[in-house]
Each structure stands twice: as C-alpha cells, then as structure tokens.
Amino acid sequence: MNDMSQGYTTADGRKIGGTLMEMKNITLRFGGVVAIKDISFDIREGEIRAIIGPNGAGKSSMLNVISGFYIPTEGEVWFRGERRPQMKPYQVAQQGIARTFQNIALFKGMSTLDNIMTGRMTMMKTGMAAQALWWGRAQREEDEHREKVEKIIDFLEIQHIRKTPVGRLPYGLQKRVELGRALAAEPKLLLLDEPMAGMNVEEKEDMSRFILDVNDEFGTTIALIEHDMGVVMDLSDRVVVMDYGKKIGDGTPDEVRNNQDVIDAYLGVSHD
Amino acid sequence: MPDQILYAMEVMINGLMAGVLYALVALGFVLIFKASGIFNYAQGVLALFAALTLVGLQQGQIPFSHLINAVFGTDVHHFGWELPAIVAIVLTIGVMVLLAIVIERFILKYLVNQEPIILFMATIGLAYFMEGFGDIMWGSDIKTLDVGLPQGASAWVEDNTAWLGGEGFYGFFIDKLDMVAAVVAAVLVISLTLFSQYSKQGRALRAVADDHQAALSVGISLRFIWVLVWSIAGFVALVAGIMWGAKSGVQFSLSLIALKALPVLMLGGFTSIPGAIVGGLIIGVGEKLFEFTIGPMVGGATENWFAYVLALLFLVFRPQGLFGEKIIERV
Numbered sequence: 001m002n003d004m005s006q007g008y009t010t011a012d013g014r015k016i017g018g019t020l021m022e023m024k025n026i027t028l029r030f031g032g033v034v035a036i037k038d039i040s041f042d043i044r045e046g047e048i049r050a051i052i053g054p055n056g057a058g059k060s061s062m063l064n065v066i067s068g069f070y071i072p073t074e075g076e077v078w079f080r081g082e083r084r085p086q087m088k089p090y091q092v093a094q095q096g097i098a099r100t101f102q103n104i105a106l107f108k109g110m111s112t113l114d115n116i117m118t119g120r121m122t123m124m125k126t127g128m129a130a131q132a133l134w135w136g137r138a139q140r141e142e143d144e145h146r147e148k149v150e151k152i153i154d155f156l157e158i159q160h161i162r163k164t165p166v167g168r169l170p171y172g173l174q175k176r177v178e179l180g181r182a183l184a185a186e187p188k189l190l191l192l193d194e195p196m197a198g199m200n201v202e203e204k205e206d207m208s209r210f211i212l213d214v215n216d217e218f219g220t221t222i223a224l225i226e227h228d229m230g231v232v233m234d235l236s237d238r239v240v241v242m243d244y245g246k247k248i249g250d251g252t253p254d255e256v257r258n259n260q261d262v263i264d265a266y267l268g269v270s271h272d
Numbered sequence: 273m274p275d276q277i278l279y280a281m282e283v284m285i286n287g288l289m290a291g292v293l294y295a296l297v298a299l300g301f302v303l304i305f306k307a308s309g310i311f312n313y314a315q316g317v318l319a320l321f322a323a324l325t326l327v328g329l330q331q332g333q334i335p336f337s338h339l340i341n342a343v344f345g346t347d348v349h350h351f352g353w354e355l356p357a358i359v360a361i362v363l364t365i366g367v368m369v370l371l372a373i374v375i376e377r378f379i380l381k382y383l384v385n386q387e388p389i390i391l392f393m394a395t396i397g398l399a400y401f402m403e404g405f406g407d408i409m410w411g412s413d414i415k416t417l418d419v420g421l422p423q424g425a426s427a428w429v430e431d432n433t434a435w436l437g438g439e440g441f442y443g444f445f446i447d448k449l450d451m452v453a454a455v456v457a458a459v460l461v462i463s464l465t466l467f468s469q470y471s472k473q474g475r476a477l478r479a480v481a482d483d484h485q486a487a488l489s490v491g492i493s494l495r496f497i498w499v500l501v502w503s504i505a506g507f508v509a510l511v512a513g514i515m516w517g518a519k520s521g522v523q524f525s526l527s528l529i530a531l532k533a534l535p536v537l538m539l540g541g542f543t544s545i546p547g548a549i550v551g552g553l554i555i556g557v558g559e560k561l562f563e564f565t566i567g568p569m570v571g572g573a574t575e576n577w578f579a580y581v582l583a584l585l586f587l588v589f590r591p592q593g594l595f596g597e598k599i600i601e602r603v
Contacts, residue, residue: 089489108483109481110482121490185491
C-alpha cells in the first residue's frame with residue numbers, strides 16, 4: 001500500500017488506474033450523533049473497493065455521502081480530480097455515479113424493462129419540446145437506449161422477466177434488476193449498498209459473479225458495502241474497515257484480515 | 273320506440289356529457305396524486321383561477337384594478353383592448369405554468385418527505401389563498417366566458433334522431449358544447465397517456481410516482497417533475513374551467529365542482545387516468561338516470577347525494593376503485 005499514485009496491478013492481472021474519487025477528512029454529524037468521524041480514503045479507477053464494518057459502523061452513511069443523499073458536516077469529496085461542490089443526489093447521478101440501495105428502491109409498478117430504462121435517464125438528450133415536435137427523432141433515440149438496455153438484460157440473464165412488474169419478482173431478482181438499472185447509466189462509479197443482503201448462498205454466488213463480470217467486462221469502478229466478510233474478501237481489491245464511525249483499517253483483503261483492530265472489532269473486543 | 277325509453281336514452285346521453293366534465297376535473301386530481309401522492313384540494317380552485325384569468329386576459333381587464341383604484345384613488349378597469357381567444361388561452365397556459373413554479377418554489381420545496389396529511393393541509397391553504405387571490409386579481413362578479421365554442425342544441429343530432437320516436441318527438445336534445453367537451457376530454461386523455469407511457473419525462477413522472485429515493489438515484493430532479501406535473505394539472509384545470517365556464521359562467525361555484533370529483537375518484541381509483549374518465553361517466557349517467565327514474569318517487573334533488581352514496585358503496589366493497597392499483601403487501 002505504499003506508492004500507488006500511478007495505479008497498480010492486481011494479483012489476477014487487472015490494471016488499476018489513478019484516483020477516481022477521494023474522500024478527505026469526512027465527518028458527518030446528525031445533531032449530537034457522530035455517524036462518520038474524520039475518514040479519508042480513495043477509490044481508484046477500475047478497482048472493486050469494499051467498505052466493511054459491524055452494524056452501525058457508518059458504512060451506509062458513507063455511501064450516502066458519496067451519492068449525495070447526505071451532505072458531510074466537514075471534509076471534501078473529490079471526483080475525477082476536482083473538488084465536488086455541494087450537490088443534490090440527482091446531480092451526483094448525472095455526474096456518472098449510480099447506486100443501489102440496501103432495501104431495494106425499484107419502481108415496483110413498472111416492468112423490468114422500464115425500470116432499467118429509467119437508468120438511462122441521465123443520457124437521454126432530447127428535451128420535452130423537441131420530443132413533442134420531432135417525434136421521429138425522439139423515437140430513434142429511444143430505440144438506441146432500448147438496445148443498450150436489452151444488452152444489460154441479456155448480461156444479467158433476466159430476459160424471462162422483461163415485462164414483469166418488478167413488485168412481483170422474488171427478492172434476489174429484484175436486486176438484480178436494481179443492479180441492471182444502475183448499470184444502464186454506464187456509471188463511472190457504481191455504488192452497491194449490501195448487494196447480497198438477505199440472499200441465499202446460490203443467489204450470493206450469482207451476484208458475486210455479476211459484480212466481478214461488470215468490473216471485468218465494462219471496466220466499471222465499484223464501491224460496495226457488505227456485511228458478509230467472506231464474500232468481500234473474495235471480491236474486492238482493497239477494503240476500508242469502519243467501526244463506530246472511524247476508519248480502523250484500509251488495505252488489501254489480506255492486510256485487513258491480519259489487522260488486530262479489525263479482528264477486535266469483528267470479535268467484539270471492548271473499546272477502552 | 274316508446275317515449276319513456278327515448279327520454280331515458282336522452283337523459284343517459286346528457287348524463288354522459290356531464291360525466292365528461294366531472295372526469296376532466298378528476299383527471300387533474302389523479303395526475304398530481306400519481307406523481308406526488310398529494311391529494312390536491314386546490315384542483316377545483318385552480319380551474320376557477322384559470323377560467324378567471326382567461327376571461328380577464330381576453331377582455332383586457334387590468335389585474336388588481338380594485339386594489340389599485342382603492343390605493344391610488346384612480347378609476348382604471350380595462351386596458352381597452354380585447355385579445356383573440358387563442359392568444360388569451362396561450363397566455364393563460366403561461367400563467368398556469370408560472371403558478372406551478374411558484375407553488376413548487378414557495379410551498380412544496382419545504383414539504384419534501386412530509387406526511388401526506390401535511391401536504392394535503394398545505395393544498396387546503398393553497399385553495400383558500402388562490403380563491404382570495406383570484407378575487408383580488410380579477411374581481412368577484414360573475415363573468416361570461418366565450419372562447420368561440422359552439423353552444424346550444426345540435427340541430428344535426430335532433431334532425432337525425434327524430435325518426436326514432438313517433439309524433440311529438442323531435443329528436444335528442446344535446447348541447448353542442450357538451451359534444452366539444454367530450455372530444456376535448458378524449459384528446460386530452462389519449463395525449464396524456466401517450467406522454468406518460470412513451471416519453472422520457474413521462475417515464476420520469478411515473479418513476480417519481482413510484483419511489484422518490486430511487487428516482488433521485490437515477491438522476492431525476494424531483495423539483496422539475498413537480499413543476500411539470502403541476503403545470504399539466506394547471507392545464508387540465510384550464511380545460512375544465514373553459515368547459516364549465518362556457519356552460520354556466522365563471523363564478524365562485526366553479527371551485528365546488530372539485531367536490532363532485534371526489535366520488536368520481538373513489539369510483540375510478542385515485543391513481544388511474546382511465547379510471548377518472550370511466551368514473552366520471554358512471555357518476556354522470558348514474559345520477560341523471562337515478563334522478564329520472566327514482567327521483568320523482570322520493571321528491572327529487574337526488575343529484576345532490578347520489579354520487580356520494582355510490583362512492584360510499586364502492587369504499588365498502590372495492591376500496592381501490594375500479595381501476596386503482598391493487599394494494600399488494602408482502603408479508
């Protein structure tokens with residue numbers, strides 16, 4: 001973890017690039033409660049970066065800061081070499097940061113196809129007036145987006161549920177549709193909030209495979225939060241460990257695994 | 273054909289036409305409710321305000337003239353010009369869009385993520401404010417609205433239906449204005465459906481209606497969508513205002529038609545555009561037929577309560593309405 005300013009090469013030979021996002025001294029307070037305390041870390045282009053920690057460690061809060069749902073009390077967020085001004089979540093999305101949610105936030109009344117189509121919202125150019133006046137052009141644009149969406153549907157192996165309202169799908173498939181919607185935005189950074197929460201072993205394996213494939217085939221940078229230590233260690237290139245809002249470890253899975261603070265946090269050794 | 277049946281048919285047709293107007297008002301409710309979960313109590317007042325503005329602009333009335341005269345001791349009322357109907361309509365649409373922006377900017381923006389009941393209360397406040405504001409702006413006298421829509425019984429319909437009955441039957445009596453209203457409502461519903469199903473903004477609108485958080489995460493601006501949906505609701509209110517205004521003059525009671533939209537919504541379901549239309553038609557026909565058949569037996573005036581009793585029955589047996597989304601909960 002010493003000199004990585006120019007990127008590094010992973011054990012399996014993937015090239016990891018320069019810094020994509022950097023969190024500098026982030027602190028987040030809700031009234032008197034400190035959810036995140038002075039945390040800094042970076043996310044590099046092309047890597048799978050995990051944020052782990054016990055319940056209530058502040059992982060989700062951190063993800064919400066990255067995606068603009070929370071505004072940090074202190075600290076700076078740098079994205080693609082520029083300091084990010086205070087932004088609304090939809091503006092963050094327009095910058096190319098897509099996300100999924102811990103408790104699935106899909107449009108339940110809409111079909112799988114329509115759900116994933118909304119993921120392309122930020123890429124659609126034709127405005128409302130133009131759409132009304134040049135129906136043909138809007139239609140052509142719609143078709144192009146549709147094609148991309150069909151590719152994602154194939155990729156995630158959900159062709160059979162294209163027209164099904166997602167509210168009717170089982171949990172594991174809903175998670176997959178949500179991933180599809182995030183992918184549809186062709187994000188520069190993909191945030192996954194507990195992508196495997198509540199899944200059975202088989203579903204977890206599927207999801208892990210998709211995450212690795214997304215990273216591999218599209219070169220998408222991924223930051224994910226996960227509870228399940230085993231899964232995280234297999235998936236990620238580097239891991240940030242949080243506990244009680246503080247960063248207690250940062251490094252490759254092996255480094256983290258052998259970090260005494262991390263072991264203590266997970267085994268529940270008292271803090272004194 | 274026996275006269276009784278012919279009369280019943282005429283009553284039914286007139287009921288359909290009245291139903292179209294109910295449906296137009298209900299449509300405005302459904303649009304806002306779908307997109308934001310807000311039950312917009314002010315929809316009726318929006319229709320009144322739109323109609324007042326249209327008449328005022330068309331006749332070249334000076335807005336706030338009473339206020340101006342009272343403060344400055346002047347005596348101004350009119351600009352002295354009259355606008356063609358189409359220009360006045362376009363300008364009124366502009367005013368309604370502006371109103372949508374103001375409502376978002378000064379009310380909704382501060383109430384994001386509040387309980388529905390709070391948003392509902394806010395629209396009650398808005399309704400009374402708009403009512404008073406419309407009064408100050410355009411005066412409270414009853415105005416006639418004339419945008420050149422055909423009025424009076426359609427001679428064509430009368431001529432072509434006279435053969436149905438015997439001597440003394442002169443054909444169905446149907447107001448041309450009602451026929452126009454039916455066509456306008458049909459066009460409006462078709463274009464709104466196309467818009468919401470096949471356009472980017474339509475999809476965004478449905479997305480926002482479904483889940484705010486998810487909508488934000490795919491890059492949809494809630495504020496833009498709200499302005500959009502209130503603008504569309506304002507436009508629908510204008511159409512309803514024109515139709516009702518042309519029929520019975522622009523006056524305060526116009527805002528009360530909103531109350532008739534309530535049973536329509538309970539029948540059709542709060543979230544369904546076709547539901548608003550079908551609900552409106554059922555109420556329109558139902559209350560006219562009921563008045564025609566049962567009315568004389570119970571002393572008449574059943575139109576005042578029939579719709580509400582029907583809605584009550586629906587609430588008991590099918591609370592989601594005819595077309596409403598069935599409430600499915602995972603347990």
